[in-house]
Amino acid sequence: MVARKVHDEFHLAWKLAVISTDQFSPADIDEIFMVAGRMAAQPGHPLAGKTLANLFYEPSTRTSSSFHAAMTRLGGSVIPINEVHYSSVSKGESLEDTVRTLACYVDIIVLRHSDDDAAERAVKVCDVPIINGGNGTGEHPTQALLDLYTIWKERGRIDGLTVTMMGDLKYGRTVHSLAKLLRMYDVGLNFVSPETLRLPKEYLRDGDRQFAGLDQVIADTDVLYVTRVQKERCAPDPTIDISYAVTADDMARAAPDMVLMHPLPRVGEIPPELDTDPRAAYFRQMKYGLFVRMALLATMLGWG
Amino acid sequence: MVARKVHDEFHLAWKLAVISTDQFSPADIDEIFMVAGRMAAQPGHPLAGKTLANLFYEPSTRTSSSFHAAMTRLGGSVIPINEVHYSSVSKGESLEDTVRTLACYVDIIVLRHSDDDAAERAVKVCDVPIINGGNGTGEHPTQALLDLYTIWKERGRIDGLTVTMMGDLKYGRTVHSLAKLLRMYDVGLNFVSPETLRLPKEYLRDGDRQFAGLDQVIADTDVLYVTRVQKERCAPDPTIDISYAVTADDMARAAPDMVLMHPLPRVGEIPPELDTDPRAAYFRQMKYGLFVRMALLATMLGWG
Amino acid sequence: MVARKVHDEFHLAWKLAVISTDQFSPADIDEIFMVAGRMAAQPGHPLAGKTLANLFYEPSTRTSSSFHAAMTRLGGSVIPINEVHYSSVSKGESLEDTVRTLACYVDIIVLRHSDDDAAERAVKVCDVPIINGGNGTGEHPTQALLDLYTIWKERGRIDGLTVTMMGDLKYGRTVHSLAKLLRMYDVGLNFVSPETLRLPKEYLRDGDRQFAGLDQVIADTDVLYVTRVQKERCAPDPTIDISYAVTADDMARAAPDMVLMHPLPRVGEIPPELDTDPRAAYFRQMKYGLFVRMALLATMLGWG
Numbered sequence: 001m002v003a004r005k006v007h008d009e010f011h012l013a014w015k016l017a018v019i020s021t022d023q024f025s026p027a028d029i030d031e032i033f034m035v036a037g038r039m040a041a042q043p044g045h046p047l048a049g050k051t052l053a054n055l056f057y058e059p060s061t062r063t064s065s066s067f068h069a070a071m072t073r074l075g076g077s078v079i080p081i082n083e084v085h086y087s088s089v090s091k092g093e094s095l096e097d098t099v100r101t102l103a104c105y106v107d108i109i110v111l112r113h114s115d116d117d118a119a120e121r122a123v124k125v126c127d128v129p130i131i132n133g134g135n136g137t138g139e140h141p142t143q144a145l146l147d148l149y150t151i152w153k154e155r156g157r158i159d160g161l162t163v164t165m166m167g168d169l170k171y172g173r174t175v176h177s178l179a180k181l182l183r184m185y186d187v188g189l190n191f192v193s194p195e196t197l198r199l200p201k202e203y204l205r206d207g208d209r210q211f212a213g214l215d216q217v218i219a220d221t222d223v224l225y226v227t228r229v230q231k232e233r234c235a236p237d238p239t240i241d242i243s244y245a246v247t248a249d250d251m252a253r254a255a256p257d258m259v260l261m262h263p264l265p266r267v268g269e270i271p272p273e274l275d276t277d278p279r280a281a282y283f284r285q286m287k288y289g290l291f292v293r294m295a296l297l298a299t300m301l302g303w304g
Numbered sequence: 305m306v307a308r309k310v311h312d313e314f315h316l317a318w319k320l321a322v323i324s325t326d327q328f329s330p331a332d333i334d335e336i337f338m339v340a341g342r343m344a345a346q347p348g349h350p351l352a353g354k355t356l357a358n359l360f361y362e363p364s365t366r367t368s369s370s371f372h373a374a375m376t377r378l379g380g381s382v383i384p385i386n387e388v389h390y391s392s393v394s395k396g397e398s399l400e401d402t403v404r405t406l407a408c409y410v411d412i413i414v415l416r417h418s419d420d421d422a423a424e425r426a427v428k429v430c431d432v433p434i435i436n437g438g439n440g441t442g443e444h445p446t447q448a449l450l451d452l453y454t455i456w457k458e459r460g461r462i463d464g465l466t467v468t469m470m471g472d473l474k475y476g477r478t479v480h481s482l483a484k485l486l487r488m489y490d491v492g493l494n495f496v497s498p499e500t501l502r503l504p505k506e507y508l509r510d511g512d513r514q515f516a517g518l519d520q521v522i523a524d525t526d527v528l529y530v531t532r533v534q535k536e537r538c539a540p541d542p543t544i545d546i547s548y549a550v551t552a553d554d555m556a557r558a559a560p561d562m563v564l565m566h567p568l569p570r571v572g573e574i575p576p577e578l579d580t581d582p583r584a585a586y587f588r589q590m591k592y593g594l595f596v597r598m599a600l601l602a603t604m605l606g607w608g
Numbered sequence: 609m610v611a612r613k614v615h616d617e618f619h620l621a622w623k624l625a626v627i628s629t630d631q632f633s634p635a636d637i638d639e640i641f642m643v644a645g646r647m648a649a650q651p652g653h654p655l656a657g658k659t660l661a662n663l664f665y666e667p668s669t670r671t672s673s674s675f676h677a678a679m680t681r682l683g684g685s686v687i688p689i690n691e692v693h694y695s696s697v698s699k700g701e702s703l704e705d706t707v708r709t710l711a712c713y714v715d716i717i718v719l720r721h722s723d724d725d726a727a728e729r730a731v732k733v734c735d736v737p738i739i740n741g742g743n744g745t746g747e748h749p750t751q752a753l754l755d756l757y758t759i760w761k762e763r764g765r766i767d768g769l770t771v772t773m774m775g776d777l778k779y780g781r782t783v784h785s786l787a788k789l790l791r792m793y794d795v796g797l798n799f800v801s802p803e804t805l806r807l808p809k810e811y812l813r814d815g816d817r818q819f820a821g822l823d824q825v826i827a828d829t830d831v832l833y834v835t836r837v838q839k840e841r842c843a844p845d846p847t848i849d850i851s852y853a854v855t856a857d858d859m860a861r862a863a864p865d866m867v868l869m870h871p872l873p874r875v876g877e878i879p880p881e882l883d884t885d886p887r888a889a890y891f892r893q894m895k896y897g898l899f900v901r902m903a904l905l906a907t908m909l910g911w912g
Contacts, residue, residue, distance in 0.1 A: 045657060049349060051376045053369065062709060065661065065687050069713035072659045072685035077376035079369050080384065080688060093569035096576070101366060101568060104590035105373035264709060265701035272704070286712035353653060355680045357673065381680035383673050384688060397873035400880070405670055405872060408894035409677035 035295035045075025070293035144177035146289035167227035339599035349379025374597035448481035450593035471531035643903035653683025678901035752785035754897035775835035
């Protein structure tokens, strides 16, 4: 199923609830990036005594650990709820009731859920700030923010760059969310994918360029954003080609200041041999993500 | 299986171990409620450096999250152990050894277990304070305390009230525990349930009234306490009627200051349409529960 | 499979990564024990704002809880990752990528994994201190340290003692690791096991004595170290005799200052009836373990 564009009319202030990338203006992004920059230095413990509920209906060690560490570095505490299928939910409780209950206990909630409308349903009943940690094939707004922050930190600017996205462009929600943010800036976008995993038409805009391989665009790319083919999302079509991998030859042809990104986990799209290339930014990307999430938590809980 | 009354002769001081509602005198309850009242305001971090082990052999997101948040709001830390079936226990370790080991590491333990005698077995070997977080069909004393606290906060008193309990009165341990506490006060008790889920005779007292439906008692009820039919507890009789639900008509006939309670999770006994009725107290009940558990943790660890 | 001796040439400084008992000199051990002694008193919160990732690919409530409590008693926070099979790993992520990612988020990592070479693979890519929390049939160095600390605390010395190890000496990694540490001191070693679970020849040294039963050595034993027969490790030979248990008769013949140890969990090797014998040190052993792990975490993170 292609992500439904459920958020287009969504104008809730992001300091109350981060649900969709549609909520962010360039000015908002400037503010978040400024705070994220301060988070790289130890910002003290402004969230001491505050508690975050990490409510993960879908497992994601990476995202949950990132938010967990972001909260504890700010002095706060975390209730990790990774096993919702073992809990009240197996007794038939609705998402709304679970969220309302947790909102009685904690100061902020991160929600990850397999349903596209989960975050919006949750925000309607939630008395505390809530952050969408990924909903179905829909949005993963904090991933998009940290991706954008990585580009900005690595290149010093966003305007004027050419960004090439490669891999599963059909099901990958990180691609969809990042593309939406990038379109607020003056960037060129290339999309490289097998025929069956092309970007859905609803996300295409005039001026976008689509390719079947990396050869034609690698030399002119400032940022190469590679994504995993999520096998669990393309069950209807198990024959999809997942051989789209970056090679040493590609890197040889790329510019010396190109930035190679990946949201991770990877399963072969970027071989470990490339990890020592200074252009490989995907682990720095993880670190930037920590700072962006610290910035969101701190700001939404009243810091600064 | 009906809960065995294993605790009648249990006189351990509750500040050492909270095992059964039988441990509480009205004076004890006054003390706990007074401390709980102070917990609504941020009480600082008196438990900084203290650690709680949340030892849950049975999953319960609600109870474990409530204790987790209670501990972290007081500045303490929590070791969440929700997956006992994956751990030492699968290597054949006894409950007693697990509890004794954790007592070497932490300052206080919350135990939830499916065996009726688990809490009592644990307290015999435990060198640190322990709280029964629900044992089998037996007791769930902190739930009973928070239910009682909710009644007191919502109505300003307990003596003189008429409390109606509806739903699964046979297997529901929250009903059994709350009824025991309420009988220390001057209250009238009504029990509404299908024939097959009636309150076990051992819990009935002179003056109690039993009904098959809500119609006859709703108008004269000060507190309506609704419970879920726990399907997982009534496997022997899957034909049990679970259609006992509160309706808008019922609420129309109820007094304007009636208090509608539910320990949650609910599966249809109270439709979400009633959530906006100011008499619907079940989410406030969650919040009160946080304060009661904070009061227990703080007091048992020497606060005040 | 017998543990491979992969660490013999491993000379990484233990303050950077604790991978193998081979890293410790007697002077290192003196330092760790001195710090552990200070940990018994509340050492304040030197690790406030620091975060530990407890990365457990194999479940172990005991080890993970011990590290968790050690970190929180020092004022730090813990990200518990017990369900790796539900997470990124099920999406095909390598151990190396998971470790590198977590190293972006946290200050120190404890890793437990079923592969013998996991800790060494992890340390190669890990930018923060890492502690081996048990790898396959290989090493469990912090267990060996806490065992040695227990002997030292219970007897006041290590040199000159006779230590008898009994149980599964073939597969038990705690025995192998402890034996390696003990050989740095002037100790006599006895090994008691069924024929099929004897200590692998590579761990035997001149002067060691092997027995089929406890009778011949109990009277001359200063420290009796009993281990569990790990059924999950000896699947190829389910007929192995696990009836090696310490009896009240054995204890009657033992010296009044003998120390009875067990890494726990136990499944019958030491009956609970012996728990009240003052020579039964296995729960004190748990407490000592907490202090040793606090000492490691604090030292590796720059305390003192």
